[in-house]
Amino acid sequence: MFKTAWQAIEKARNIVLVxxxxxxxxxxxxxxxxYDVLKRTDKNIYLFNATENLPRKxxxxxxxxxxxxxxxxEFDTVVVCDCARFxxxxxxxxxxxxxxxxxxxIDHHLxxxxxxxxxxxxxxxxxxxxxxxxxxxxxxxxxxxxxxxSLYAGTIDDTGFFAYGTIxxxxxxxxxxxxxLGADPNLISKQLKQSVxxxxxxxxxxxxxxxxxxxxGMVGLIFIWQEDLKRTGAKREDTEDIINLIRDLxxxxxxxxxxEEEDGSFKVxxxxxxxxxxxxxALKFGGGGHFGAAGFESSMMHAEDIVKIVLNExxxxxxxxxxxxx
Ligand SMILES: [Mn+2]
Numbered sequence: 001m002f003k004t005a006w007q008a009i010e011k012a013r014n015i016v017l018v019x020x021x022x023x024x025x026x027x028x029x030x031x032x033x034x035y036d037v038l039k040r041t042d043k044n045i046y047l048f049n050a051t052e053n054l055p056r057k058x059x060x061x062x063x064x065x066x067x068x069x070x071x072x073x074e075f076d077t078v079v080v081c082d083c084a085r086f087x088x089x090x091x092x093x094x095x096x097x098x099x100x101x102x103x104x105x106i107d108h109h110l111x112x113x114x115x116x117x118x119x120x121x122x123x124x125x126x127x128x129x130x131x132x133x134x135x136x137x138x139x140x141x142x143x144x145x146x147x148x149x150s151l152y153a154g155t156i157d158d159t160g161f162f163a164y165g166t167i168x169x170x171x172x173x174x175x176x177x178x179x180x181l182g183a184d185p186n187l188i189s190k191q192l193k194q195s196v197x198x199x200x201x202x203x204x205x206x207x208x209x210x211x212x213x214x215x216x217g218m219v220g221l222i223f224i225w226q227e228d229l230k231r232t233g234a235k236r237e238d239t240e241d242i243i244n245l246i247r248d249l250x251x252x253x254x255x256x257x258x259x260e261e262e263d264g265s266f267k268v269x270x271x272x273x274x275x276x277x278x279x280x281x282a283l284k285f286g287g288g289g290h291f292g293a294a295g296f297e298s299s300m301m302h303a304e305d306i307v308k309i310v311l312n313e314x315x316x317x318x319x320x321x322x323x324x325x326x
Contacts, residue, residue: 004120006138008118009034009104011077015038017046018091019048020083026127026158027083027128030154031079031081044075048067048070057191078102079104084289085112104116107120108122108126129153129154152183153192155175156189165293199233204245207245220249226261247271254273256310266298267295268310270289
């Protein structure tokens with residue numbers, strides 16, 4: 001599969017690299033590293049992301065400012081990175097299919113729907129960046145320090161600095177290779193960790209005050225309303241650490257964050273610690289993700305109903321798996 005995906009990229013003339021809406025470091029890392037590699041060839045390469053305001057925190061990544069919110073006039077190949085489903089791109093599948101010959105799907109999500117003409121989905125895997133790195137390595141592509149930085153950053157961010165996700169000895173040897181190629185671990189950590197805006201800090205304070213513990217403390221629940229963002233001055237991207245803070249509470253097995261979007265719909269984020277596969281819950285409601293980190297969106301349900309169904313799934317999960325570590 002590493003060969004097939006790379007051969008398709010090599011054959012292409014006009015390539016669009018697509019990351020998911022509200023991008024994280026992993027999805028951008030894939031696209032920006034591929035951009036660095038491919039812009040050195042005679043192909044036309046474009047970076048697309050449908051999000052209006054890209055996270056400021058990721059501005060340090062090379063070629064961040066080359067990302068566009070519109071598709072180029074002409075393209076033959078689309079490479080989608082870190083998207084479990086095509087709709088995560090914010091694009092319409094039929095429109096893209098009409099305009100391009102090949103969709104290449106590169107991912108590491110357990111719930112990936114294999115939407116591509118070529119699917120390079122390695123799951124479980126620490127990050128989509130590791131999948132991209134292995135594709136490049138196995139095809140003998142030499143990486144610049146910029147490409148190495150992007151892939152290192154995506155992996156360290158997606159694993160919470162090697163705290164969760166699928167991390168094994170191969171992850172560490174791949175990361176070591178990226179450092180040898182020029183990725184600077186100190187610089188990347190500073191950019192990702194020591195860069196907290198005051199508004200984000202204030203939002204955490206709000207979260208600490210308003211978290212609810214249910215089911216004898218095994219479920220941690222937080223609502224973030226638009227009003228909370230307004231009051232603290234925080235942006236949507238500033239909500240991303242909160243769910244992890246709640247999961248980190250000692251009694252919590254499942255953390256739930258319900259975020260009210262500007263249009264009144266909800267984004268539901270789920271995290272688990274030991275034994276509950278939250279990707280199964282997310283999949284039931286049209287979302288997806290990993291064993292320990294998943295999510296879904298809902299425009300039809302009231303917030304209280306979301307709480308009800310999620311708690312119901314938790315109870316079912318507890319019955320099915322028990323409360324033992326697996
Ligand atoms: Mn990822």
